[in-house]
Amino acid sequence: MNDTILNDILKVQDVTAVILVGGDGRPMASSVTGSDFDLQAVEGGHWSAMSHTFNGFKEAEFVYENHRIFIKKAPAGLLVVVMGRFAPIAMVRLKCDVALARLAAPKSRFKGLTGLFRK
């Protein structure tokens, strides 16, 4: 489910990675395209320290020589989008807002059954 939501952001031109980081600093989901960077490093990266550092910000954007990284506060963690310098950043922000709204929406479809099975 989360991967599907993230894939929607990944479809935006020049976006290379979308990662949802939980409040504990562990990646909850990720969608990555291309092989410009070390996927293992991304998955096993020190997101805990990152989460701690960026705690308190609603949005952060980092402009690098080759890439741009957009971070948005998620309901429980951070949404991190890695893109090229020429990605349509306004579109990325919009997609992120939509994605976060979908992530925050109550998952009522299987809630009753799940509760029933747990019992």
Next chain:
Amino acid sequence: MRNKILFVDPSPQWQQLVTATVGRQTLGIDPIVAVSGQDAAKVIASTDVCAVVCDKRLPDMEADQWFGHLRHLYPDIAVIMAAESIDPTDRRNAAALGVTRCFDKSQPLTVLVQMIREIAESETEGGSLQTIPLETFVQVIEMEQKTCTIRVINEAGGSKGVLFFQNGELIDARLGRLRGKPAAYSIFSWEKVLLCIQNSCAVKTNRINEYLQAFLMNAIARKDEAVNAAMEQRRVDAHAAAKPTDQDPGRLSLEALRARIRHVSPGAIEDIYIDSAWNPLIEQARRLGAFFAAGQLRACFLQDGKSLPLVLIPGTRTAVVSVQPDACRDVILNAVTD
């Protein structure tokens, strides 16, 4: 402050003789020597002297030319003409040129010393005052319609200015080679002064041409402006001293950043400053960039939703630009990273 006296004479023997004698016999007066009129003009332009002792014959200047120069630019400085022999005609001519005294070199040097003493004492014949403000004292002079010369010594720095009064009216002022109102305004701008009163005034021409009260109002207004400007400058200096210097090889200067942002988004900047407290966040952002082989970090944009958005520009010390909430971040980020 010790008085100084200028001896202008081409003869080395005479120079040695008078400087030794004056230095020994006239307490509180330092002798200075010049060998020509040009030399003396340079000395007197840069040094406050109470009197000039000058030979009638100078190698580079006629006596009347030199004495006229002194009378015109430094009317408050007493001039003693020295010569091998002086007849009554010389005395009359010298007096017409504004020479105060004449000294015949055949006389004992004690006569010259006595003349110098009298001149030095005449500068304070009306007394010296240290506690009364200059503005108050000149109003007393006006009320009493006094004719006098007031030598004003600035306690901060020791520079000396002169005010000339005829019948209670401020008619001229001298500060170095400055004359008239500009000199007077400068003298009245001084905070703590020592006043020396001479009960005569060598100047007759009015260069001020303004009622004393009106002049004082202008002078006080200028003094207030100068004080305010000095306080503002001190505040700016203190502010600058409190901030680290903006020399960082890793990024543009604050002024260059400000200019770039102003060019693309006038009015966007709320403040711009150096704040190394952001260095840890910048370091985290660099590590994050390293995960993705993103290259060198150029700039960061941060928004917490409560305070103004910030643009950080990394360097040895981070430059911080706080921007208006409605400022276009993309335009600003492009401007600072191009």
